[in-house]
Amino acid sequence: MDEMSLIKRAQQGDMPAFNELIKPYIKPAYNIALKYLKNKEDAQDISQEAFVKVMKSIHAFKGNSAFSTWLYRIVVNLCHDFYAKSKKRAEALENLSFHYSESDEEMSEQKDKSQAIHEVLQDMDEEKRSILILRDVQGFRYDEIADILNIPIGSVKSKISRAREQFKQIVYSNRNYLEALSIRRIEG
Amino acid sequence: MKDKMDAFRAYIDDELEMSEIQEFESNLSDVEKSELQNDIFIKKILSESLEELPADYMQNLNKKLELAHSDEAVMQSERYNISKKRERANFRTLFSKLYEFLSELFAFVRVPRYGISLAVLVLVIAIVPQMGDVVFEKDGVYNSIGNFGEKNATDMISPRTVNKSDMEMNSYEAMPQESGGYEMRTEEMKSEPSFEMNDSGAQAMGIMANEKEAQSPKSKSMDMAKEEQKKSGNVSEKKIIYRCHINVETLDFDAFEGNLNDWITRYGAYIDSKNISSTSVEDEYGQEKRFRSGQIVIRLKSSGFFEALSELRGMDNLVSENLSAEDISLHYADTKQKKKNLEAREQALLKLMEKAQNMEDILMVDRELSTVREQIERYGDRLLVWDDLVDYSTFTIYVEEVESKKPFIKPVPKGFFEKIGDTFIAAINNLMNFFQNLVILIVYNIFIIVLFFIAVFVLMGILKKKREKKLNSSLQGVEENSGEDKKS
Numbered sequence: 001m002d003e004m005s006l007i008k009r010a011q012q013g014d015m016p017a018f019n020e021l022i023k024p025y026i027k028p029a030y031n032i033a034l035k036y037l038k039n040k041e042d043a044q045d046i047s048q049e050a051f052v053k054v055m056k057s058i059h060a061f062k063g064n065s066a067f068s069t070w071l072y073r074i075v076v077n078l079c080h081d082f083y084a085k086s087k088k089r090a091e092a093l094e095n096l097s098f099h100y101s102e103s104d105e106e107m108s109e110q111k112d113k114s115q116a117i118h119e120v121l122q123d124m125d126e127e128k129r130s131i132l133i134l135r136d137v138q139g140f141r142y143d144e145i146a147d148i149l150n151i152p153i154g155s156v157k158s159k160i161s162r163a164r165e166q167f168k169q170i171v172y173s174n175r176n177y178l179e180a181l182s183i184r185r186i187e188g
Numbered sequence: 189m190k191d192k193m194d195a196f197r198a199y200i201d202d203e204l205e206m207s208e209i210q211e212f213e214s215n216l217s218d219v220e221k222s223e224l225q226n227d228i229f230i231k232k233i234l235s236e237s238l239e240e241l242p243a244d245y246m247q248n249l250n251k252k253l254e255l256a257h258s259d260e261a262v263m264q265s266e267r268y269n270i271s272k273k274r275e276r277a278n279f280r281t282l283f284s285k286l287y288e289f290l291s292e293l294f295a296f297v298r299v300p301r302y303g304i305s306l307a308v309l310v311l312v313i314a315i316v317p318q319m320g321d322v323v324f325e326k327d328g329v330y331n332s333i334g335n336f337g338e339k340n341a342t343d344m345i346s347p348r349t350v351n352k353s354d355m356e357m358n359s360y361e362a363m364p365q366e367s368g369g370y371e372m373r374t375e376e377m378k379s380e381p382s383f384e385m386n387d388s389g390a391q392a393m394g395i396m397a398n399e400k401e402a403q404s405p406k407s408k409s410m411d412m413a414k415e416e417q418k419k420s421g422n423v424s425e426k427k428i429i430y431r432c433h434i435n436v437e438t439l440d441f442d443a444f445e446g447n448l449n450d451w452i453t454r455y456g457a458y459i460d461s462k463n464i465s466s467t468s469v470e471d472e473y474g475q476e477k478r479f480r481s482g483q484i485v486i487r488l489k490s491s492g493f494f495e496a497l498s499e500l501r502g503m504d505n506l507v508s509e510n511l512s513a514e515d516i517s518l519h520y521a522d523t524k525q526k527k528k529n530l531e532a533r534e535q536a537l538l539k540l541m542e543k544a545q546n547m548e549d550i551l552m553v554d555r556e557l558s559t560v561r562e563q564i565e566r567y568g569d570r571l572l573v574w575d576d577l578v579d580y581s582t583f584t585i586y587v588e589e590v591e592s593k594k595p596f597i598k599p600v601p602k603g604f605f606e607k608i609g610d611t612f613i614a615a616i617n618n619l620m621n622f623f624q625n626l627v628i629l630i631v632y633n634i635f636i637i638v639l640f641f642i643a644v645f646v647l648m649g650i651l652k653k654k655r656e657k658k659l660n661s662s663l664q665g666v667e668e669n670s671g672e673d674k675k676s
Contacts, residue, residue, distance in 0.1 A: 015257055019250075030245065031238050044242060048249045052256045117237050135201075136234040161193040164200070164227055171230070181233060186222045 003067060011059050018058065022051055025068055028138055029075045035121055035133045036079040046082050050075040069147040072140075076130055076148060083126065116180035120170045128163035135160050192220075200227055251514070258433075258510055427517040427574070430493050430581035433510040434500065441480045441589040447503050448484070448585075455496045457488030460582070481588040487580040500583070520574055527567040534560050 009017035029050060034043035054071055061070060121129050127149075134145045135156075142160075146153040171177045172185045198204050199212055216224065438444040452459065464482030488496055501509070537557045544550045630637060 013257075015253070018253070026246075026249070027238070027241055030241055034239060035237070040242065044245060044248070048245075048252050051249060052252050055253055055256060113233065114237055114239065117234065132234070136231045137237060139235060157194070157197060160201075161197040164197070164230065165193065168223075168226060168230060181230075183226055183229065184222075186219060186226060 004063075007058070007061065007063070007067060010055075011061070018055055021067070022054065022071070025071050026051070029071065032072065032075050032133055032138060033079050035118070035137050036076070036129065037083060042082065046078050047075060050078050053078070065147050066144075069144055072134070073148045073150070076134075080126065080130075112180040113182075116171075116177045120167055120177055123170045124163065124166050128159060128166050131156060131159045132163040132167060136164070196224060196227060199224065200231055255512065255514070258512060426515065427520045427578050428490075429514040429516060429574075429577045430490055431512045431514070431584070432493075432497060432581070433508075433584045434586070435507040435509075436503070436585060436587045437505040437507050437590045438587060439590065441587070444504050444587060444589075451496070451499060451503065452486060452488075455488045455492050457486050457496070457583075460485040460487050477591075479589040479591075482586075484585045484587065486583040486585065488583065490579060490581045493581040497583075500585075504587075516574055516578070520571070520578075523567050523570055523574075527564055527571065530560050530564045530567065534564065 003021065006017045006021040010021050026047075030043060030047045033047040033050075034040060037043050037046060050071070053074055061067065065073075121133070124132065130149060131145060134140045134148060135142075140148070142153050142156045145156045145160075149156070151159075171181060171183055177183075178185055195212055199209065204212060436444070451457075462482065462484045464480055464484075466478045466480045468476050468478050497511070534557065537553055537560060541550065541553045541557065544553055
């Protein structure tokens with residue numbers, strides 16, 4: 001069944017159709033929230049809250065934008081609100097183990113890398129982080145990002161460059177990040 | 189600088205043509221090449237950083253969606269009740285205005301009564317055959333009003349089964365049917381109160397009911413509660429959150445409120461929130477009547493939940509019931525364990541703090557300590573909220589004051605005479621439905637009817653005048669003849 005039919009059925013309260021509709025977006029939505037908020041539990045809560053919100057307001061979805069864009073916009077907005085309310089909450093417990101836990105050595109390389117990415121993203125400006133997550137983590141097109149963030153496509157292009165630059169500078173500023181991400185600092 | 193960054197972006201995002209790529213690469217210095225390599229590498233590791241969903245993610249999501257969906261269904265029914273009341277008020281006003289208009293019109297045209305009756309009869313005969321085809325749109329719900337008998341049969345909804353597959357569908361009662369037909373929401377709400385449980389709640393209560401077993405939900409839920417309480421000894425040990433949404437109709441709001449207050453006192457409950465509003469409705473005689481309705485949220489000790497629910501059911505006309513039992517035992521234990529681990533980590537950090545030798549270390553440990561304490565506090569708050577929800581069940585009662593209670597039909601007659609009785613009630617309901625639908629149809633065709641009546645009155649007026657004219661001319665002829673006779 002195509003997406004439009006599923007949307008129509010979901011708008012009439014058909015729950016299995018709604019579940020089918022959101023199925024492909026669950027993992028990306030969770031990952032957006034995870035990268036945005038870092039804390040896994042918060043990411044789970046916020047992404048799930050987004051789906052509940054989508055379910056409650058699906059009757060108001062007019063199809064002016066793609067369903068995915070609408071859904072991701074809700075996820076990003078919720079993340080933004082949550083982050084604004086409690087910045088500190090976004091810090092994950094893994095921070096602690098990263099620096100102090102006795103299990104540092106046991107930590108796999110992959111976990112180090114993912115943890116470092118999380119931390120660098122948290123140190124970024126919120127807007128740049130959103131764009132970087134949507135473009136480089138999720139692989140959305142510029143026009144999709146423009147729709148989700150409700151900004152002109154030109155701004156997306158200019159901001160993605162600055163976001164990448166900021167990400168890189170944060171990595172350069174911390175030896176742990178350089179090691180975890182296997183990046184060599186360029187002097188020049 | 190801006191151009192350089194933009195060129196980097198275009199190169200990384202594969203936006204350049206082959207010739208542009210070659211030109212771009214040839215103009216790069218060694219440092220820029222290394223920077224570019226780093227940028228590309230960063231993009232790669234970011235794109236590879238997608239993580240799998242946590243193991244319990246889907247389970248939790250489904251639970252939240254189901255819960256939200258059932259809340260939404262209750263809200264919809266509440267909204268529908270309010271709109272129905274407004275509709276009724278509008279109908280009354282419309283009919284009284286129409287009645288006045290027609291009376292004045294009849295008086296003006298002096299149409300004999302049998303003429304009106306005849307016109308109505310012709311109109312009914314002309315309209316009734318359409319009834320099977322006409323489809324109305326009301327509140328976004330399309331409803332076929334044909335096939336009264338069949339409709340009634342489906343309206344007498346059998347009690348909800350509580351097997352697992354049905355539980356998955358338990359929230360969709362007010363929604364369109366797969367076959368393309370649609371059932372009216374009010375009639376669904378008149379069905380035997382249904383009770384809902386989410387998957388885990390149902391499992392927690394050991395429900396393995398089939399359709400036959402589920403024929404008496406009231407006794408069933410009580411039995412389950414007793415069984416559950418026997419098994420666990422104490423409801424709170426299982427960490428189950430009980431919630432109940434109830435829609436009640438009452439003829440006397442004050443009496444209901446009094447009974448409810450007694451009930452609250454008896455069960456040591458308390459009112460969490462109360463929102464009552466009143467609506468004025470004009471009856472057919474133009475007199476204003478006020479009806480109250482509102483939502484009352486009551487919390488009471490979970491140990492007395494089912495006993496209290498049973499009593500609440502008998503308090504007034506129960507229109508619908510939506511019961512949910514959410515088992516949070518696993519989440520509760522998990523969160524408790526996490527909190528415990530964090531508390532251990534907090535102690536370890538305190539020890540580290542003691543060992544820290546320079547200010548930088550102290551500050552870092554302090555930062556982590558505050559993070560851990562925040563998490564501990566958060567988990568603690570979450571546990572407190574759960575404890576409260578588990579210890580105290582939540583009743584959300586939507587009460588509506590009405591002029592007359594909706595007729596209620598028992599779905600499964602037990603004996604021959606009960607069957608006869610129920611059939612008789614069904615026949616009355618059938619008749620009521622017929623007349624209700626007839627009235628709706630008349631209102632639907634009101635403008636055609638008015639035009640029809642006007643045409644009939646005008647026609648009758650013309651005929652009357654012609655008749656009078658004919659009578660006058662014949663009288664005149666008679667008079668002339670008699671004059672001639674006199675002359676002769």
